Amino acid sequence: MSLLKIIEIFRTKIMKRISYAALILIILIDFFIPRHEIHFFGDGIPGFWSLFGFVACILIILISKWIGYLGIMQDEKYYNE
Amino acid sequence: MKNITMSEMFIHPSVFFILGGLIIPFLRGRAKQSYMLVVALLAFLAVLIMPHGTYGVYEFLEWQLTFGNVDKLSKAFAYIFSIMGVIGIIYSIHVDNDGEILAAFYYVGGALGVTLAGDFLTLFLFWEIMAFSSVFLIWYRKSEFSVEVGFRYLLWHVTGGLILLAGIIIKYNLSGDLTINHFPFHGWWPADLQSLASFLIIIGFIINAAVPPFGAWLPDAYPAATVTGAVFMSAFTTKTAVYALIRVCAGSEILIILGVVMAIYGVVYAVLENDARRLLAYHIISQVGYMVAGVGLGTQMAINGVVAHAFCHILYKSLLFMGTGSVLYMVGTTKLTELGGLYKTMPRTMIYTIIGGLSISAFPLFSGFVSKSMTVAAFGEEHLTWAFLLLMLASAGTFLHTGLKIPYFIWFGKDRGIKGKEPPWNMELAMIIGSLFCIGLGVFYQPLYLLLPYATNFKPYTLYHISETLQLLLFTQLGFFFLIKKLWCENSISLDTDWLPRKCAKVLMWFTNKPLSKLEYNYIGELYEFIIQKPIMRVAYYFMKIDTVVVDGTINGLGKLAMTCSQKIQNVQSGKIQHYAMIMLAGVIVLIIIGVVLP
Numbered sequence: 001m002s003l004l005k006i007i008e009i010f011r012t013k014i015m016k017r018i019s020y021a022a023l024i025l026i027i028l029i030d031f032f033i034p035r036h037e038i039h040f041f042g043d044g045i046p047g048f049w050s051l052f053g054f055v056a057c058i059l060i061i062l063i064s065k066w067i068g069y070l071g072i073m074q075d076e077k078y079y080n081e
Numbered sequence: 082m083k084n085i086t087m088s089e090m091f092i093h094p095s096v097f098f099i100l101g102g103l104i105i106p107f108l109r110g111r112a113k114q115s116y117m118l119v120v121a122l123l124a125f126l127a128v129l130i131m132p133h134g135t136y137g138v139y140e141f142l143e144w145q146l147t148f149g150n151v152d153k154l155s156k157a158f159a160y161i162f163s164i165m166g167v168i169g170i171i172y173s174i175h176v177d178n179d180g181e182i183l184a185a186f187y188y189v190g191g192a193l194g195v196t197l198a199g200d201f202l203t204l205f206l207f208w209e210i211m212a213f214s215s216v217f218l219i220w221y222r223k224s225e226f227s228v229e230v231g232f233r234y235l236l237w238h239v240t241g242g243l244i245l246l247a248g249i250i251i252k253y254n255l256s257g258d259l260t261i262n263h264f265p266f267h268g269w270w271p272a273d274l275q276s277l278a279s280f281l282i283i284i285g286f287i288i289n290a291a292v293p294p295f296g297a298w299l300p301d302a303y304p305a306a307t308v309t310g311a312v313f314m315s316a317f318t319t320k321t322a323v324y325a326l327i328r329v330c331a332g333s334e335i336l337i338i339l340g341v342v343m344a345i346y347g348v349v350y351a352v353l354e355n356d357a358r359r360l361l362a363y364h365i366i367s368q369v370g371y372m373v374a375g376v377g378l379g380t381q382m383a384i385n386g387v388v389a390h391a392f393c394h395i396l397y398k399s400l401l402f403m404g405t406g407s408v409l410y411m412v413g414t415t416k417l418t419e420l421g422g423l424y425k426t427m428p429r430t431m432i433y434t435i436i437g438g439l440s441i442s443a444f445p446l447f448s449g450f451v452s453k454s455m456t457v458a459a460f461g462e463e464h465l466t467w468a469f470l471l472l473m474l475a476s477a478g479t480f481l482h483t484g485l486k487i488p489y490f491i492w493f494g495k496d497r498g499i500k501g502k503e504p505p506w507n508m509e510l511a512m513i514i515g516s517l518f519c520i521g522l523g524v525f526y527q528p529l530y531l532l533l534p535y536a537t538n539f540k541p542y543t544l545y546h547i548s549e550t551l552q553l554l555l556f557t558q559l560g561f562f563f564l565i566k567k568l569w570c571e572n573s574i575s576l577d578t579d580w581l582p583r584k585c586a587k588v589l590m591w592f593t594n595k596p597l598s599k600l601e602y603n604y605i606g607e608l609y610e611f612i613i614q615k616p617i618m619r620v621a622y623y624f625m626k627i628d629t630v631v632v633d634g635t636i637n638g639l640g641k642l643a644m645t646c647s648q649k650i651q652n653v654q655s656g657k658i659q660h661y662a663m664i665m666l667a668g669v670i671v672l673i674i675i676g677v678v679l680p
Contacts, residue, residue, distance in 0.1 A: 039461035049552035056477035057560025064352035073573040
């Protein structure tokens with residue numbers, strides 16, 4: 001099977017569903033994982049890092065875009081004018 | 082002074098690059114290519130057999146220069162620099178421009194020289210060799226913008242170098258000693274001369290480490306460099322600065338805050354960025370932020386983490402620059418707004434780039450996982466929760482951009498019908514080697530841990546740690562697809578902290594061109610003519626009379642000689658400052674060789 005075909009498989013609907021199932025699965029597994037050292041409160045909550053990852057991603061995109069539109073983003077010719 | 086032992090095993094690896102490089106212009110074709118590879122491999126071999134100790138000590142005027150200070154820390158960095166030398170040379174073996182190859186050789190040689198330097202003067206010397214050689218990797222792009230960018234790059238590094246030199250001079254005046262030793266800066270502002278010296282040294286270092294607000298040169302310069310030049314640049318300048326910071330400034334608290342700010346700052350700018358290579362440049366800033374913060378923390382675990390992370394970072398970041406460089410080389414652009422759908426024609430390049438992306442994102446089984454986790458865990462151990470959480474946030478951002486945004490918008494996204502092709506064999510080979518290192522270090526991390534300066538029994542693969550990382554990264558991916566519409570790029574640039582100097586320069590140019598030159602021409606010029614020029618002309622008239630009769634005879638002979646000489650020298654005076662810089666650099670190196678080796 002060619003490399004291209006393997007890549008195409010990852011672009012199918014079934015793969016999308018498998019990915020969603022995997023997301024749920026890793027939260028469920030987290031309930032059973034032993035915690036040896038708890039450095040702060042979040043380490044004790046099952047699924048904490050899932051929420052953290054999702055919220056972090058959303059915040060990074062929205063806040064950065066907001067900062068960008070405050071005047072950081074300029075036309076490519078900005079310095080040449 | 083340290084023990085001075087001599088051993089035949091110690092050959093300074095920079096010698097291969099700096100002296101060996103000089104032969105390149107005389108070779109052609111396959112012979113040249115093999116020679117380049119052999120030189121890089123010999124330098125690696127020299128590092129491999131290098132025993133711990135102090136070597137290459139020379140008296141120079143009233144100072145003692147130490148060229149070879151080998152311990153676990155310098156050896157770890159020398160390893161990765163020389164490995165990167167080999168990979169970089171393989172990637173650029175097809176390059177037909179001797180000057181570009183030579184610049185890369187001197188650059189790598191400079192980095193190895195800084196790493197092994199035992200005193201500040203030697204460190205400074207190689208520090209400057211790095212700046213003046215790497216700028217050619219930008220200039221050889223040979224476009225109008227790369228000339229401008231190169232000058233800006235040089236200005237930043239010359240300024241940084243002078244600040245560093247000022248710190249070194251103050252330190253030398255206070256202690257009479259040039260040996261590189263632990264000399265941290267505490268507090269926020271220098272209180273006395275001693276802390277002023279360490280303050281200036283730390284500023285000199287963090288300019289090269291691209292710490293904001295002094296980091297704007299990096300995303301300005303790296304995307305403007307040549308395809309192969311950017312691969313070298315991504316590896317050496319910031320990481321030699323990290324090495325110098327570990328050596329001299331470990332435990333300087335200010336670095337914790339600067340490092341965490343850096344890690345986030347790079348992520349924010351990466352959201353806005355449209356050029357894939359500039360996006361990667363911002364992620365160098367972000368990743369070096371972890372290292373700078375770790376150096377600031379300064380515990381044994383943190384320093385181990387920083388060294389491991391620098392080691393892995395060089396490999397995955399160069400791999401990412403090789404992947405995007407291949408796209409630039411084959412397609413001609415790295416702008417995400419002009420790319421898309423390349424997976425059909427460049428699938429293998431995509432896989433190498435994704436391996437780099439997974440490594441920088443610290444995915445389990447990839448190199449970043451075993452190094453970043455150690456650095457971040459050091460913050461957890463010290464219960465610096467705010468720093469720990471912000472670094473985790475930056476990790477999510479790293480995956481968002483390098484693991485998702487770059488591959489998605491170059492290889493998938495909107496198919497723009499661009500016809501790509503896999504790059505030449507040597508570029509692909511270098512990417513395969515880089516990929517193998519990234520996976521190899523992620524799976525077999527023990528050899529890397531053995532190289533670290535302190536003994537460690539850190540175990541990256543605990544169940545909780547794997548679960549923590551997978552959750553963080555996979556849910557970042559969910560967020561990415563959730564907000565993907567927001568991430569489509571725009572044709573824009575982002576203003577950085579270099580806005581101020583660049584605008585100030587514009588204002589300064591306007592001021593000199595308009596009001597200042599008018600004032601000079603209309604008023605000062607007139608005044609000058611009346612008060613000085615006219616009386617002098619009269620006096621000169623009498624002198625001339627004496628001159629034509631008495632002196633001319635003698636002078637004419639000398640004049641002819643001068644004419645002949647200047648006609649010869651004229652060829653060297655090209656009027657291009659790049660050429661002057663190269664000649665000066667060559668002159669300095671010749672002087673050093675004469676000064677150090679001959680007596």
